[in-house]
Amino acid sequence: MSEALGRDMSDTLDAVVVGSGPNGLSAAVTLAQAGLRVTVLERADEIGGGTRTAELTVPGLKHDICSAVHPFGVASPFLSSLPLEEFGLRWRYADIDLAHPLDDGTAGLLSRSIDETADGLGPDAKRWRRMFGPLLRNFDNLAADALGPLLRVPSHPLEMAKLGALSVLPATITARAFKTEAARALFVGCAAHSFRPLGSLMSSALGTMHVVSAHSGGWPAAEGGSAAITRALAGLLESLGGTIVTGCEVKSAGDLPSARVTLFDIGPRAIAEIIGDRMPARRVRGYRRYRYGPAAYKVDLAVREGIPWTAPDVGRAGTVHIGGSMADLAAAESQVNRGIMPERPFLLVGQQYVADPGRSVGDVHPIWVYAHVPSGYTGDATPAILAQIERFAPGFTDRIVAQQVMTPADFEAYNPNYVGGDIISGQNSLRQLVSRPVFAPDAYATGVPGMFVCSAATPPGAGTHGMCGHHAANSALRYLDLTAS
Ligand SMILES: Cc1cc2nc3c(=O)[nH]c(=O)nc-3n(C[C@H](O)[C@H](O)[C@H](O)COP(=O)(O)OP(=O)(O)OC[C@H]3O[C@@H](n4cnc5c(N)ncnc54)[C@H](O)[C@@H]3O)c2cc1C
Numbered sequence: 001m002s003e004a005l006g007r008d009m010s011d012t013l014d015a016v017v018v019g020s021g022p023n024g025l026s027a028a029v030t031l032a033q034a035g036l037r038v039t040v041l042e043r044a045d046e047i048g049g050g051t052r053t054a055e056l057t058v059p060g061l062k063h064d065i066c067s068a069v070h071p072f073g074v075a076s077p078f079l080s081s082l083p084l085e086e087f088g089l090r091w092r093y094a095d096i097d098l099a100h101p102l103d104d105g106t107a108g109l110l111s112r113s114i115d116e117t118a119d120g121l122g123p124d125a126k127r128w129r130r131m132f133g134p135l136l137r138n139f140d141n142l143a144a145d146a147l148g149p150l151l152r153v154p155s156h157p158l159e160m161a162k163l164g165a166l167s168v169l170p171a172t173i174t175a176r177a178f179k180t181e182a183a184r185a186l187f188v189g190c191a192a193h194s195f196r197p198l199g200s201l202m203s204s205a206l207g208t209m210h211v212v213s214a215h216s217g218g219w220p221a222a223e224g225g226s227a228a229i230t231r232a233l234a235g236l237l238e239s240l241g242g243t244i245v246t247g248c249e250v251k252s253a254g255d256l257p258s259a260r261v262t263l264f265d266i267g268p269r270a271i272a273e274i275i276g277d278r279m280p281a282r283r284v285r286g287y288r289r290y291r292y293g294p295a296a297y298k299v300d301l302a303v304r305e306g307i308p309w310t311a312p313d314v315g316r317a318g319t320v321h322i323g324g325s326m327a328d329l330a331a332a333e334s335q336v337n338r339g340i341m342p343e344r345p346f347l348l349v350g351q352q353y354v355a356d357p358g359r360s361v362g363d364v365h366p367i368w369v370y371a372h373v374p375s376g377y378t379g380d381a382t383p384a385i386l387a388q389i390e391r392f393a394p395g396f397t398d399r400i401v402a403q404q405v406m407t408p409a410d411f412e413a414y415n416p417n418y419v420g421g422d423i424i425s426g427q428n429s430l431r432q433l434v435s436r437p438v439f440a441p442d443a444y445a446t447g448v449p450g451m452f453v454c455s456a457a458t459p460p461g462a463g464t465h466g467m468c469g470h471h472a473a474n475s476a477l478r479y480l481d482l483t484a485s
Contacts, residue, residue, distance in 0.1 A: 012258040013039055015476065018250045019265025019455065021049025021417070022067075025233035026078060026466030027263045027454040030473035032240035034482050039257070040242065043249035047234055049265070049415060050423070051464050053225025057302040057402040061366045062225045062359040065406075065414075066423065067464040068350040068368050069319050070220055071097075071213035073229065075143045076465035087235035089228050091220035092355035094318030098219065099311070100185045101392040103324055107311035108182030110190075114215040124183040131177065132212050135162055139216040146209060147467040149443050149459040150434050167205035172330050174204040181325050187211065188329050189321035192346050194428045195293045195372060197337045198330040202433055219318055221352035225359065229464060250274060261476040263454040264446070265469065267417050267425060268437040275448055283447035286438035290457065291429060294336045295408035295421025297381040298370040302401040306351070306365045309393045318355050322347035322388050336372045341379060345371040347388050364401055375420040377408050417455060424462035425455060436461065444472035452476050 014036035017028045025047070028038045046052060050066035057063065073079055074091060098110040109120050114133060118125040135142060141156035142163060154160040166174065171191035175184040188198050191207025213219070222228040234244060249255070253275050256262060264271050268287035276284045309315050323329040323346040332342040350368030353359045359366050371385050382405055390396050406414070408421020417425050426432055435443065437457045444452045454472030456462045 012260065013037055014259065015039070015261045015263065016041060016257055016259040017263045017265060017454070018256075019043075019049060019417075020047035020230075020234070020244060021265050021455065022051050022229065022233065022464045022466050023454050023456060023469035023472075024049065024263070024265030025230065025237060026469030027265065027473040028242050028469075029082065029233060029237050029240065030078070030470050031261070031476065032237055032242045034477050038237070038242040040237070040244040041248040041250055042244065042246045044415075045246050047244055047246060048227055048230035049417070051226045051230045053227035056300045056404045057366065058361065058364060060361040061302050061364065063300045063366045064226045064350065064352065064368055067226050068221060068352055070222065070226075070229070070464055071210060071217065072147065072463040072465035073222075074217035074220060075139070075213050076147060076467055077140070077144050078470040079466050082236060084229070084232040084236065087232035089232035090223035092223050093218050093220050094316060094351070094355040096313060096317040097214045098186070098190070098319045098321065099314040099317035100182070100189050100321045101309060101311045101314050102181055102185060103391070105310045106182060107314050108186035109313055109317070110186055110211065110214050112215060112218045117215070121178075121180055121183045124178045124180050127177055128183060131166065132208070132215060135159070135166070135208070135212045136215050139212060142212070147460045147465060148471055163205075163208065166208045167202055169204050170200055171198045171203040171207050172326060174207070175326055184326040185321070185324070185329065188326045189323065189346075192321070192323075192329055192333055192372070193348075195333075195336075195424060196428045197334050199334065200430075202430055205433065206428075221318060221355050223356050223358070226464065233466070253278065260480060261450045261452065263452045263469075263472055263476060265455045267419060267455060267457050268453065269419070270416060271446060271453055275446065275451060278448045280447040283438065290437050291427040291432060292375060292419040292422040293424065293427035295373050295375050295377055296370040296411060296423045297373045297377060297385070297408060297421070298368075298406040298411075299382055299385050300404045300406075301367040301369065302364050302403070303367050303396070304399045304401055305363050307349075307367065307389060307393045308395050308399070311392070314392075315351070316354060318351060320349040320351065322349055322392060333372065336374055339374045341373055341377060341381065341384075343384065344388055345373060345381065345384055347371050347385060349389065373408065373421070375408070375422060377421065426457045426461070428461065433461075442475055444475040450476075450479060
């Protein structure tokens with residue numbers, strides 16, 4: 001344990017949060033807002049977990065190491081309630097939130113305007129409006145319920161029933177409502193963010209939420225890089241009297257300072273290692289059985305003049321989904337979930353500089369790309385990734401100035417929450433979609449009085465929205481008999 005920690009922690013603290021990812025910091029802010037004295041312990045030398053930015057390729061070029069675009073950052077009832085602009089956070093929007101290029105040289109385009117998006121989809125215009133319009137009308141209410149535990153009575157049952165009706169089917173079935181390949185691919189590409197096979201039940205859920213969030217608040221990037229979200233949360237926390245200690249890994253219960261409540265921004269298996277001997281045996285078994293899904297394989301690129309996309313307007317999009325038609329995507333995602341590396345993997349490409357030009361150096365732009373690959377994949381996925389982009393942007397590879405690769409093993413070494421390279425902190429199986437980390441009345445309670453889990457292994461799951469941390473902190477406040485929302 002660090003000396004700084006030893007000096008600061010001589011008496012019992014109100015609250016300790018282990019881990020400074022967006023959920024750890026959101027939990028800490030919620031507790032500090034309630035008047036608690038909070039300390040955050042972070043194993044890395046830098047705070048932020050999956051929300052950090054660094055110069056990974058050429059000097060001056062700002063790459064987001066993990067999270068890059070933030071539909072649920074702006075939709076988050078908690079983050080949007082905070083004065084984060086006062087601590088430097090500015091959201092930046094590209095004209096087009098998402099583009100999905102196809103082999104015929106066209107692309108599906110998703111933007112904040114549902115009318116513009118629908119009109120661009122020609123024969124599917126009416127269907128697109130009819131499918132997503134009703135959810136858009138009360139999106140704030142929907143987000144308040146959907147970004148929380150699903151196993152509870154919703155505050156807005158009508159909105160949740162509409163979402164439920166669209167979510168339950170496999171994404172490939174929902175998408176068949178559309179006639180054009182552009183609309184189908186746009187929808188299943190959004191659904192693929194869940195890393196779930198696209199032909200499986202409930203795989204439409206995340207696709208629907210991503211589309212509706214685009215039409216509601218957009219898919220912005222943070223000015224200067226995602227680390228700006230971390231800095232703003234940390235600045236707010238410190239203004240409320242909270243402290244953060246870096247370089248402090250909690251490996252066992254003995255590393256934990258004495259506190260009235262302790263929250264873990266880490267995975268269930270790691271929590272079982274740390275406090276398993278104090279937890280009810282059934283809960284320990286449940287945490288050890290927590291399942292992880294497929295992995296990410298990331299390549300950060302410095303590209304002169306950006307990517308020369310064939311389809312018009314793809315260069316104006318903040319995010320690009322690569323993988324071709326709905327059938328191509330479904331095949332690739334099915335393989336990845338069966339442990340097979342696809343020849344043509346699904347890619348998420350981030351062009352955050354389009355919204356935030358300050359990230360580039362002259363005409364050299366940072367490009368953020370990751371592919372879905374099998375859990376723990378040890379091969380070299382870089383050639384397949386570059387070939388997939390070249391497929392929709394001939395000549396692209398000639399423009400690469402520098403690159404850096406992050407394999408599934410690199411991800412796990414960077415942050416132990418990413419087991420086997422799973423960047424969404426746990427498989428989105430049917431069971432873990434509905435109840436994670438285990439089936440329990442309070443998803444955030446570990447079974448040890450005063451100890452809670454606040455990471456993305458709890459509802460509502462992965463993403464930079466802080467809602468897992470906020471809900472976990474509210475459980476802790478209820479435990480302390482303090483008011484919680
Ligand atoms: C490549 C990639 C791309 C992504 N893209 C997006 C995106 O575009 N949009 C989006 O919304 N989300 C995205 N995500 C997901 C998002 O980053 C995560 O869901 C989010 O960061 C989870 O937050 P968290 O606070 O639960 O945990 P984390 O961010 O994982 O933070 C956990 C923290 O705990 C620390 N820690 C771990 N063990 C210990 C220990 N024993 N002691 C002390 N500290 C410890 C870690 O170092 C880390 O700082 C992406 C993630 C990755 C990796």
